[in-house]
Amino acid sequence: MSGVAVGEECVTIYEEMKMSRKYKFATFRVNEDLTEIVPDAVGEPDADFEEFLSKFPEKDARYGIIDIDYEDDGCAKSRIVFIFWSPDGAPIRSKMVYASSKESLRRKFAGIMTEVQGNDLSDLTMDEIKGRIMRV
Template sequence: MKLTRHNAIAANAASGMAVHDDCKLRFLELKAKRTHRFIIYKIEEKQKQVVVEKVGEPTQNYDDFTASLPADECRYAVYDFDFVTAENCQKSRIFFIAWSPDTARIRSKMIYASSKDRFKRELDGIQVELQATDPTEMDLDVIKSRAY
């Protein structure tokens, strides 16, 4: 079956959230071309769709990424983490982070939680998933420990 815009929107009917084409396009650029370090996604409640809010340059680091997440609003994010193994091999892991801070609105947390799995399936190539309600749950040590 050929995937058309109509099918993609219909497929998301279960969660009620459509996924903007740009979400997948930017993710493919990060995964295949490595043109982005991270992507932050936001649910536009009025349009009932997930959109790209911010894209990080390849030169940006993890601190730039975490600084881009709002302190009191939920977001989905993808981060391309580069590291060197004990055997001195250069590796990379693509993290999916569901950011749901304790200070976010209850309604927002519920919408993000109920749409997460459906959205994540649209991004083929996620290697590690993290759920975070405060910055300590996704600090660099946590990322490093989950990457290996």
């Protein structure tokens, strides 16, 4: 545990995604004081996957959640997926703070069963994410 708190706005955004599909995605960052995880960006319900990926900086870590629509045995389904973004070019301190704070945020997002870690954008493809969903 890093001692970084999870801001209530993060939980509110997740609940609004889960209950009313108000957002397609959200990203979260650790504030400058390294004391709290706060919202970074949200995507409208019609936002696409590329817009979500554009919110992950090349040189810093982030957390994200995205509502993925998929088909299973001919039935349309959706699932919110947790993304831990830790690019190779991020500073070591940033990677450490984000890695040690991840579980605090995950615990606040009750019901998320799928997590994907990305160190490069090639790790975060729709095929990879849907593959993880289908294995759960």
